[in-house]
Amino acid sequence: MIRVYNTMNKKIEELVPLKPNEISMYVCGPTVYNYIHIGNARPAIFFDTVRRYFEYRGYKVTYVQNFTDVDDKMIARANQEGVSLKEIAHKYINAYFEDTKKVNLKEEGMIRPRATEHIGDMIRIIQSLIDGGYAYEVNGDVYFEVEKDKDDYGCLSGQNIENLKAGARIEVNDIKRSPVDFALWKKAKEGEPSWDSPWGKGRPGWHIECSAMSSKYLGDTFDIHGGGQDLIFPHHENEIAQSRCSSHGEYARYWMHNGYINVNGEKMSKSLGNFFLLREVLEHYEGRVIRFFVLSAHYRKPIDFSDAELTQSKAGLERIDNAVLRIKEKLSEKSSEDGDDLKGLASYLEETKEKFIAAMDEDFNTAQGIGAIFELVKEVNKYADTEKVSEEGMKNLAAAETYIRYIMEEVLGVLLKNDENIGNLTSELVEFILELRREARAEKNWALSDKIRDRLGEMGIKIKDGKDKTTWSL
Ligand SMILES: [Zn+2]
The missing domain is CATH 1.10.730.10 (Isoleucyl-tRNA Synthetase; Domain 1)
Structure with a gap:
């Protein structure tokens, strides 16, 4: 019997999946506007291990983790680098795979949807929330009206609407009915990437994408929703509100959240400037x-x-x-x-x-x-x-x-040193020696170049000089 700490009930409880011997899980993925930092790596590694363990225990796992490829930070980064939103997403998704491969994430069978490929699914949920009286449109923006969900809102994070209202900053020219309402759809600003919708050109809010992508691949109700603790509020709370008001049913049944990463006793965060990119750490330590x-x-x-x-x-x-x-x-x-x-x-x-x-x-x-x-x-x-x-x-x-x-x-997904690793090391060493030989040849140091070729030959490593590449074989 597997038991999990469910953030929703604040206790460890028996995990009873919807379908026997099957697990459906959704984990919030990174916003791809930069290389991932070690704080993004923690949930990626941990939930990959959760998946592996379920499989070890005989469950069939459907595992979805998204890429957020449209939001304010992405747009800012695209403008800063002078390229399109698509190019930014492409660049950092590739970098994500490059980095996480080194910590051995199991990609096989994983579903990795991207927000921009599911705009239609998001529009459908937003429309159903408007139709159900849970959301309203103002000047091309659409907001979720938190008050309409007052019996349940706060169930995950323990937040109370009145306290949230008291603590909310009221912006000048605020068009929302209440400061705690959150955006489902944002009207396009000049020069921003946008999509057509019943409310004019715009783009989705952040929370709606996870509601749309989880229900698309796992159904309205699924077993496990995971992510870092920092996502409990407002992201996950808002996901629950939208999804339940739209489907009128249960959303995720078990909520799992991983803890923070501290650096010298302080929470690692972008604002404190004490964060490390995974690829920087990989320069010093093996994945x-x-x-x-x-x-x-x-x-x-x-x-x-x-x-x-x-x-x-x-x-x-x-x-x-x-x-x-x-x-x-x-x-x-x-x-x-x-x-x-x-x-x-x-x-x-x-x-x-x-x-x-x-x-x-x-x-x-x-x-x-x-x-x-x-x-x-x-x-x-x-x-x-x-x-x-x-x-x-x-x-x-x-x-x-x-x-x-x-x-x-x-x-656990942690590779041990074995003969194949040593094999990798050998080939890396040969490649390195060939690189030095190329340099020798570039400097017309033929004596050294021939010496390297002969010595490798004595060791049984044959090298062949091609037009633009030297290849080797044993
Ligand atoms: Zn999410």
Whole structure:
């Protein structure tokens, strides 16, 4: 039985999916006006792990994460770079995939809709809200009238309409009926990208896009809605209001929110200027170390981002790498008839399997799950020293290796060092040596260029100089 902390009810409860053995989940994705920062990477990594874990437990998962490719920041960035909105989106969506590939997000089977491809779906929901008396149009803008949803508004965030009204800034020339009403559709300003609608040219508000894209791919009611804690209010609260008033049914059934990332004890934020781009961090740490770092803490707790923490994650991950390599070494030895069966390891492995599932079933406690793997690694190191190991013992060692690798790579998505990684390193080194040879040739240093070719040849690496490229083979 999997249990999750549901932000809606503020408690951990049993997760009962709409359809047995199937999970539908929607997670708010990034606004693609810049490279993603480590704060965007946390939900991407965590919810990818949630998906993987459900699959490990036998569920079929439909996972949707959107790209917000139209909003004020996008338009400002397009103007600043002197290109179209489309070009900005294209550039930063590509960059997103480039960066997140390195933290091993599972793209296979994922649905990644873009807001601008669903404007028609948004217009339909907005129209149904106007028809139902929940929204109104003023001069080409359309607003959701929060007062019309007063029985339910605030259910997720605990906000109260009267307090919100008291705290709201009233803008001069405000055309809204109440300061707490929010935009569903914004009339186009001069020079802005816009779409035709029953209320004239304009573009959608931010909240409506997630309501439209989640219902399009998952239906009006679905299992899990996720995102960072900073999205609880107003974004998710407004999504709920729009969706429920439009469909007259339940929206997401479980709301999961990940905690903040702190830098030196302060919340990481753009306004404080203390944020790090994922690609900057990737220059110093491998993607797998960053992913392991994110999963080493409970997802609802804040995590401290620092070199010390990342270095610690790196060391921890290497302990797991080394244990797996030690098993491999041992497995290459011959078993002996009077050797040890390593029964202790076999029973510890069974215990670990149960501990890992217990930790993850209880609100995706990756920290505790990883703790169970570390305990197993300790045992492995103990048994890997056994001098004589029987055939049975070898099987038990192999089972431990297979399990550790499977949990780390497939379930947690954290790749371990293995022979293929070393293979990658070799090819990178050869490429690097060829680059140096190209430089030597450019400087007409033929002696050095030939020396490199000959030495590589002695190592069994054949190189072939083509018209504009040198290729190599083993
Ligand atoms: Zn959203």
